[in-house]
Amino acid sequence: MDYFDLNLNLTSEDIALREAASKFAREVMRPVSIQLDRMTPEEAFAKGSPYWDFMRQAYQLGYHKLPFPEDFGGPGLSPLQIQIVMEELAWGSFGLTLALNTSLDAAVAMAGTEEHIKEFTIPYCQCTDGSYVGCWAITEPDHGSDTLVTGYPSFRDPNIPANCRARLDGDDYVINGQKAAWVSAGPLANHILLMCQIDPARGHAGSGIFIFSLDRPGVALGKPLNKLGSRDLCQGEVYFDNVRVPKKYLIVGPENYEAALEAHLCLTLPMVGTWATGLARAAFDEALAYAKQRVQGGKPLVELSNIQQKIFDMFRKVEASRQLCRAAFVYNWSQPFSPEKRAIEYSMAAKTFATQAALEVTSDAIQILGGNGISKEYVVEKLFRDARTTLICDGSNDTLSVVGGNKIAGAYPRRFQS
Ligand SMILES: Cc1cc2nc3c(=O)[nH]c(=O)nc-3n(C[C@H](O)[C@H](O)[C@H](O)COP(=O)(O)OP(=O)(O)OC[C@H]3O[C@@H](n4cnc5c(N)ncnc54)[C@H](O)[C@@H]3O)c2cc1C
The missing domain is CATH 1.20.140.10 (Butyryl-CoA Dehydrogenase, subunit A, domain 3)
Structure with missing residues (x-):
């Protein structure tokens, strides 16, 4: 259904974007979302499931890259347009909208260097078949809220040990530990935006942000979690066992x-x-x-x-x-x-x-x-x-x-x- 918008300055382009997203949400997202909700997580995210067919359609229409500028291969929408389209998509499904936006978070990807953008962001934006799947991992089995309370004493407490740590060894970081079962798209991902501890003396504040592909020795992905709601969103752990990541993939350091x-x-x-x-x-x-x-x-x-x-x-x-x-x-x-x-x-x-x-x-x-x-x-x-x-x-x-x-x-x- 349509809604009345109090904003008198919406352009015809804003309205056209909203209408296209609304149609996609109504005709494609809502029915798939209901189908996935009724399946087991294993069925819902197996190869050939309706989830992948949906992702293909969404990627073809560019709904996986809404926040990216044109230089990166994105649609170059204004912040208002991003907000308008996102609300429409979520009318169709909260979980699927989140799934489309967990890949390579735009704000941090933009903080990366030209090399990061070339290697990760542009290929992601160019993908049209749903096969490039990223995830964002911060939550750990022992640290949920802990990891988000910036400015709090506990955020900087060196006595609270993280579950996932990176240690510099020559030109590589070596990553060990795990991220929690809440990582959206974790079990399906081939790329990760990883927030993990580098300098334990600073507590969680001593973390860094890495971006890299998950096709490395020592990486293992969990199974899709069975949940009360947002069942059309696949969530699960990411494990690291002596995973070597070149230091050029560190986007933001502890400082x-x-x-x-x-x-x-x-x-x-x-x-x-x-x-x-x-x-x-x-x-x-x-x-x-x-x-x-x-x-x-x-x-x-x-x-x-x-x-x-x-x-x-x-x-x-x-x-x-x-x-x-x-x-x-x-x-x-x-x-x-x-x-x-x-x-x-x-x-x-x-x-x-x-x-x-x-x-x-x-x-x-x-x-x-x-x-x-x-x-x-x-x-x-x-x-x-x-x-x-x-x-x-x-x-x-x-x-x-x-x-x-x-x-x-x-x-x-x-x-x-x-
Ligand atoms: C749909 C969904 C998608 C998600 N996607 C991702 C993702 O993509 N990547 C990722 O890394 N994580 C993801 N998460 C994880 C999410 O960010 C965490 O679940 C959240 O931060 C809470 O952590 P927790 O579950 O460990 O709860 P806890 O931190 O254990 O908290 C349990 C309860 O204690 C309360 N509590 C804890 N500390 C405080 C405090 N200092 N003050 C007041 N109350 C407090 C909390 O409010 C909560 O009610 C997702 C979660 C959901 C539900």
């Missing part, structure tokens, strides 16, 4: 790691919030359509005042989510490498608000559908399960709120920009 991680979170958090907004809007659309056709006591549900109130509450949350996520993403995209101007508190607010809203909106959608809401015959029970995963993805909301509050306490009152 700049904390700032680079913050820059990364500034962009990924409102993007996760944007996907949650698309998911919530899908539930809103389903509930409204159902309320118009379901008759109880002689009238359609939609004529009942409590249903109208619920519909309004859902609408309010979807619209507020979009505005906050869009503003945080567009603003921070324009300042990625300018630490004094970045506003990570807005990105944290956007992600936590939109994902909480998605959980509430999908729950309300189930309530409006009554018994049908919990039946597999209707998509809202899937949307509810998918929404539950968003509160943990890219940093749990509780942790982000604690860290966000800490940042605000330290940085406010903030000056208006000149």
Whole structure:
């Protein structure tokens, strides 16, 4: 379904992009996503499964490279256009949209050298058959929230040992350890953006960011994890046993790691919030359509005042989510490498608000559908399960709120920009 956009400055190109993504989400993503949700993880991601057919179609249309500039082979979209298209795709599926965007994170890839861009980013952008699969790995079996709380004493505590470490040996880094079962696309990946510890004396802050292909001796990939929601997103471990990686593949070293991680979170958090907004809007659309056709006591549900109130509450949350996520993403995209101007508190607010809203909106959608809401015959029970995963993805909301509050306490009152 279409939505009204308050932005009076949308161009005909913005609207055309939105319509094309909306059609793809409705006609391709939603049906595949439901199919994958009902399969076992082994079936869903096996060679020849509908997942791979979907990826081929999405890569052909360029939906795997939305954030990349034209110089790298990307579409060169404005930040607003990226946000608009991402919300549409996530209307079709949160998990598949995440899967399309976990490969070689754009912000960090752009921080790489010309050589990194030539070797990794351009071939990724040129891929049209879904075969170039990247993953982003930071979470470890013993370290989830720990790895994201930049600025916190625990982030710099040398007494907290990491599960995955890189040690310089001649011209190579030697990597040992593992990343957690939460690595999106981990079991399918042939490339990785790896955040792992290099200097234990600095704790997690002593990490670095590597980019490399996974076809090296000592790399092993886990099995796809079985989950409550976002079942169309493949997740699993990546293991390293004395894996040698030339030092030219280190993009960011320990001296700049904390700032680079913050820059990364500034962009990924409102993007996760944007996907949650698309998911919530899908539930809103389903509930409204159902309320118009379901008759109880002689009238359609939609004529009942409590249903109208619920519909309004859902609408309010979807619209507020979009505005906050869009503003945080567009603003921070324009300042990625300018630490004094970045506003990570807005990105944290956007992600936590939109994902909480998605959980509430999908729950309300189930309530409006009554018994049908919990039946597999209707998509809202899937949307509810998918929404539950968003509160943990890219940093749990509780942790982000604690860290966000800490940042605000330290940085406010903030000056208006000149
Ligand atoms: C859909 C999805 C996709 C993901 N994709 C990736 C990926 O591509 N790559 C990757 O590396 N990881 C990925 N993750 C992992 C995700 O980033 C972690 O799950 C998240 O950071 C939380 O870590 P944890 O699960 O270990 O929970 P824990 O850190 O163990 O936290 C457990 C609970 O304790 C609370 N808690 C912990 N510390 C604090 C604190 N200091 N203050 C307040 N509360 C606290 C948390 O809020 C949470 O409620 C993904 C997760 C999901 C659900």
